Each structure stands twice: as C-alpha cells, then as structure tokens.
Amino acid sequence: MSPPAATISHVVPEAHSLGGLLAPSGPPRRAGALAASATFGWRAMLKIKHDPKQLTDVIAIPVVFTVLFTYIFGGALGGTPGHYLDTLLPGTLVMGVTACTMYGGARLAQDVTTGVFDRFRSLSVWRGALVLGGLLGDAGRYLLAAAIVVILGVIIGYRPGGGAPGVIAAVALVIGFGLALSWLWAAVALLVRDAATVMNIGFAVVIPPTFASNIFVQPRTMPGWLQAFVKVNPVSHLADAARDLMNNTGGGGAVAWSLIAIAAITLVFAPLALRLYGKQG
Amino acid sequence: MMSTTGVAGDGLAIEAHGLVKAYGGHRALDGIDLTVRRGQVFGFLGPNGAGKTTTIRVLATLARADGGTARVLGFDAASEMEEIRARVAVTGQFASLDEDLTGYENLVVFGRLRGLSRAASKLRAEELLAAFGLTGSASRPVRAYSGGMRRRLDIGASLIVTPDLLFLDEPTTGMDPRSQMQVWDLVSQIAAAGTTVLLTTQYLEEADQLAGQIAVIDHGRIVAEGTSAQLKARVGAGTLHIRLLDGQQRHKARGILAGTLERAVELDSDPLALSVPLATRPDATDVGGLIGRAMTRLSEARVAVAGVWIGQPSLHEAFLALTGLPASPADTDHKDTYS
Numbered sequence: 001m002s003p004p005a006a007t008i009s010h011v012v013p014e015a016h017s018l019g020g021l022l023a024p025s026g027p028p029r030r031a032g033a034l035a036a037s038a039t040f041g042w043r044a045m046l047k048i049k050h051d052p053k054q055l056t057d058v059i060a061i062p063v064v065f066t067v068l069f070t071y072i073f074g075g076a077l078g079g080t081p082g083h084y085l086d087t088l089l090p091g092t093l094v095m096g097v098t099a100c101t102m103y104g105g106a107r108l109a110q111d112v113t114t115g116v117f118d119r120f121r122s123l124s125v126w127r128g129a130l131v132l133g134g135l136l137g138d139a140g141r142y143l144l145a146a147a148i149v150v151i152l153g154v155i156i157g158y159r160p161g162g163g164a165p166g167v168i169a170a171v172a173l174v175i176g177f178g179l180a181l182s183w184l185w186a187a188v189a190l191l192v193r194d195a196a197t198v199m200n201i202g203f204a205v206v207i208p209p210t211f212a213s214n215i216f217v218q219p220r221t222m223p224g225w226l227q228a229f230v231k232v233n234p235v236s237h238l239a240d241a242a243r244d245l246m247n248n249t250g251g252g253g254a255v256a257w258s259l260i261a262i263a264a265i266t267l268v269f270a271p272l273a274l275r276l277y278g279k280q281g
Numbered sequence: 282m283m284s285t286t287g288v289a290g291d292g293l294a295i296e297a298h299g300l301v302k303a304y305g306g307h308r309a310l311d312g313i314d315l316t317v318r319r320g321q322v323f324g325f326l327g328p329n330g331a332g333k334t335t336t337i338r339v340l341a342t343l344a345r346a347d348g349g350t351a352r353v354l355g356f357d358a359a360s361e362m363e364e365i366r367a368r369v370a371v372t373g374q375f376a377s378l379d380e381d382l383t384g385y386e387n388l389v390v391f392g393r394l395r396g397l398s399r400a401a402s403k404l405r406a407e408e409l410l411a412a413f414g415l416t417g418s419a420s421r422p423v424r425a426y427s428g429g430m431r432r433r434l435d436i437g438a439s440l441i442v443t444p445d446l447l448f449l450d451e452p453t454t455g456m457d458p459r460s461q462m463q464v465w466d467l468v469s470q471i472a473a474a475g476t477t478v479l480l481t482t483q484y485l486e487e488a489d490q491l492a493g494q495i496a497v498i499d500h501g502r503i504v505a506e507g508t509s510a511q512l513k514a515r516v517g518a519g520t521l522h523i524r525l526l527d528g529q530q531r532h533k534a535r536g537i538l539a540g541t542l543e544r545a546v547e548l549d550s551d552p553l554a555l556s557v558p559l560a561t562r563p564d565a566t567d568v569g570g571l572i573g574r575a576m577t578r579l580s581e582a583r584v585a586v587a588g589v590w591i592g593q594p595s596l597h598e599a600f601l602a603l604t605g606l607p608a609s610p611a612d613t614d615h616k617d618t619y620s
Contacts, residue, residue: 018412018467022474025442028367029396039393047381050422115377119438122341123394124366 033126040133045140047107054103058141062096062149069216070156077217082157089153090170090242091215094235096145097178098210102202104138105185106195113193127278131186135179142178146171162248170245173258177238180262181206183269190276215239234261294319294354294446294477295340301348302335302501309335311501312349317479317494319445322472324492325481326600332501333481334374337448340479341371354445370439374450377435378423384410384434385419388441395442402441409437413467429460436467447471449480453487465490485600499604513594516602520592521557521572526585528552534584541575553587 031039048054069088070081078084108131111117120130150167160167189198212226213235219227230236237257244250295317302310310332317323325333338344340353342362351358353365378387385406392402410419413433423431432452439447449468453461468491472478482488488495489509497505497512505512513519521542525534531553535546538557547556559568572589579586 018470018474021408021412022440022443022471022476024475028442030363030367031394031396035396036394039390042393043379043382043386043390046386047379050381050383114380115373115375116379118343118373119371119377120394122343122366122369122371123391124363125394 036125036129037132041136044137058100058145066092085158089158091239093149094239097142101181102185105189106198109189109195109198138182142175160246166245170242180265186273297351299349300346322478322492324488324495326488327498331498369446370444371448372439380424391438391441446477505603512599516599519594523555524588526587530584
C-alpha cells in the first residue's frame, strides 16, 4: 500500500510560503447582505456554466409543448394553428417557467447533503443570502425559458398584439410567479434534504395543475369538478394574465389575481424557508 | 511536531461546561466540559459516534446545545453566534466544497462571503492555491480533484481570512499516507502561525503527533484529558521488558517476577525475553521500587539478566484502558496502510 519514499518527498506541496499567508487578518469583516446574495447568484450562474446539461429541461419543455400543440392539436383546438398560437403561446410561457421552478430547490437540497450548506451557515452571512442568491440563478433560468418560448413563437408565426412592452410585462409577471414558487421549493428542499425527492415532489405538484388549467384547452369540455378547479387554479389566472398582456386584451383582472397569488405564495413560503435556513440542528 | 505554540494567547479559545445535545432519545453529548487555551492545538480523540462532530457543531454555532454553556473566543455560543462565526472557520469531516466549481472559483466565493472585495478575494485565492500546490489545478472543477487535493483546498477555504480558531473535523480520515502527511504539515504550520486548532480524530497517532492537549471522548463524555504523555501515564507505566542471557532460566525468572511484581508475566516469542505489563499505579516511584526489588531477587537467584527496559504504553493501549474499547476498527486499517 505504501508508496516508495522517493515519491513522497517530491509530491509534498511546497507549503513553506504558508506562514506569510497566515498573518492575522485584522478585525473580522462581514459581507454585506447584497454582496453575499450577489456572490451566491454568481455561484448559481457558474454552476449552470460548468454543467449546461442541466438546462436540457429548461429548453426542451417549452419547445416540445409549443411545437407539438401548435401543429398537432392547433387546428383542432383553435381553428387554425395561427389562431391557436394567441392562446397557446402565453400558456406555454407559463408552463415553461413553472416546470423548471424546482431546480433551484433541488440544488439547495444538494448543497445540504454535500455539507456545503453547513459551511455557508458557519459564516457570518445574512441567512437569506443563499436563498436569494439562488433566486438570482433561478431568475436567469426562467428568463432563458421565457426567451426560448417567445422567440420560438415569433418564428412560427406568433405576432403579439401587445408588442414588446406587453411581452416584457408578461415575462416579468411569469418570472415573478416562478420566483414565488422558488421559495416554496427552497422550503421543501430544507425539509426533505434530498435533491431527487425535491424533483419528484416538484413534478408531482407542478405538472397536474399545468394541464388542469386553461393553458392548452378551454375547460368547456371538462367535467364540472375539473372546471371548478381550473377556475381557481393560479396557473389559469397567470396564463390569462400573460395572454392579456401579450395580446393586449382584457382589463387586467387576471393580472391582479396573478399578483395576489405571487404575493400569497411568497408571504407563506419565504418566511418558512428563511426559518428553516436559520434553524440549528 | 508537538505544537503547543508559545504565541501569546490571553484568555481561552473555548470554555464549555456540561454541554448536552440529544437527538431523539440518544444523548450525543452527555455533559462535555472543555477548556482550550488560545494558540493551542487541541486533539479530540474518540471512535465513530463518540460525539466529536456534534461538539464541533455546537461550538461552531451550527447546532444549539440542549444544556450547558459554551463560550467560544469569549462569545456565548447560544446568543453571540455572528461574533463567533466571523472569527472561526470550520472544515467539516467531508470536504464541503462545490463540486461543479473550479478550485479557484470555490475560494473566490468564500473570499466574497468573508467580506473581502472582489479583487482581494481573487488575489487571496491565487495565493492560497499557490501555497497549497494547487495552482496547476486551479481551473479544474473540484469534481476532478483527488481526495488529498480536495482536503487541501478545503483547508485553504478555511484560511481565506486567517481564523482565530479553526475546527478540523477528522482531517485525514480515509486518506492515503502521503496526503495525510501533507495535512499534518499544514496543521502544524497553521498552529505555528498562532491560530488555535481544535482537531478531531480517530487516529491516536494523529493526536499524538499534532495536539499538545488531548481529550478522549466516548459516548458523549470526556473520559480523560491531558497531554499525550499524561494520558499514557494515567494508563500505566508501560511494559517492563527483560531479556535473559540463558533461555533455560526463563521459567525460573517468570516465577520470581510474578511473585515480586504481583502481575501477569508474559513469555515473548523471543526465547530469551519476558514482558510484564505494569498496570496503573498512582506514582512512578512505586513502580521503580518494585522493579528494583524484582531485579535484586533475580540477581539473588542467579538469573543472569542481559537487559531491562520499560516501553511506554501506546496511546492505543491508553484508549483501551480509558474507554474499555479498542479505539476503532478504522484505526487498525489506518495502521495497516501506514506501515
């Protein structure tokens, strides 16, 4: 087992310069809340940069659903694929973003299991910074998903009546909803402490309401109990709000409902996530 | 390599009284008292599950004790957490680094989180990578690092800002001997620069090599404390080894020694040698007197003695005597790979 003595001596690192590095650093500094959050955001971006394949779902889900529904079901559902796009595209925008909200939570759970999380907690850093920094990374991911949907939509013939301001407002609203869900997944991650479990719970919670909504079809043909759910489903309100903004239709009721949903989800889960973060084991 | 450095340390780095921490019904800590002077390397020695990591988690404010009090660098661990966090660094049992990020990026992240400016973080990261012999791997993701490289980077991340107190939780567990030597060298240098180090280990040899003061922990309690030499002395004076000129006289010698020393006498595999483990005695003069009498009896009986010496007990024997348990299976593995 033991290596020959000759190899030992030449691989021992030249650590003689360490002494000079260990001079007392003076009074302890504390990273500001903003700087710390930005650092965690930077870290989240670096993780995406080093492992771009984690973006597969972010890209695939909106592309597949937009193309699939437009060309296969579009004629049947909306008269023509072109007409259907007005309804569908704001909907797939909502879906594309919603379906990738659990990744941030999964990353957080991974940090917990690898011990990185404890190390961050052992630092004198504002306890919201890790979660908030994660949200910055999430926002980047959501923006990418949104951009893909919009660009793809324009390529296949979608012309937003609301113009650029309408599209930007819709994207901002949908990202706001995504960030509210990020808090939810952060709380779940800190409770279950396992990345795969967060993903499984995430899909189980996110996918059914995405279909049981008005994203793909109007609920007219659904059974009554399902119509009732579709009506209260925040995903439906958000899809309607995105349609109103992008197509410049409607009076803003759906937008108001969406903002209320975003505020409610955030107010419940942000304090919970922060509480779980600060909790000492 | 004993490194109780003479760096002026006013006051205590750690002062804990009666720490209790229970997980469910299991008392991971069952009344820990601990005093660590500033500038000291303090070894926390115990088998798996003894409570070493839990103690570090409480002292580093990652866990809250259910009972007892702890002051770390003069600050209360239950109420002045931020003060403690700003001054201590924790290197956990498993290298807690970001696998996806490069070594350089990991260090820059910690620099920023320690309150350094962007430029200072980058400079510090480069300096540390150079000092730890990791410059060549600076831009590789940590995923691709070997165990020894990870541990070095991990310790480097704890030195971004020189901490007043460094917790090192089993820094060499599972390491090959070469990497272990590198880590020992690092710890000695860190201690020499004046940082107080609390080191946990399952390896007696490691505590013996690095720590000036050692506490032995078992089942959430400290069962013994002192310098390596004091702990060995508490266990016993060691083993008396006697070598005869004539192997024919061994049985005669055995009878005389057993009668005088009132201890079991073992016949070694060497046909000329005998050994007598000297069980715990409060004072060494007693042992000296006993041995003197035994030698006189052997001489009177005309048993020719070629040599006599006393072997110091190993810390392993000390552990066995203090806890009633062999140190840990891991220790045996370690010994195997090390020799």
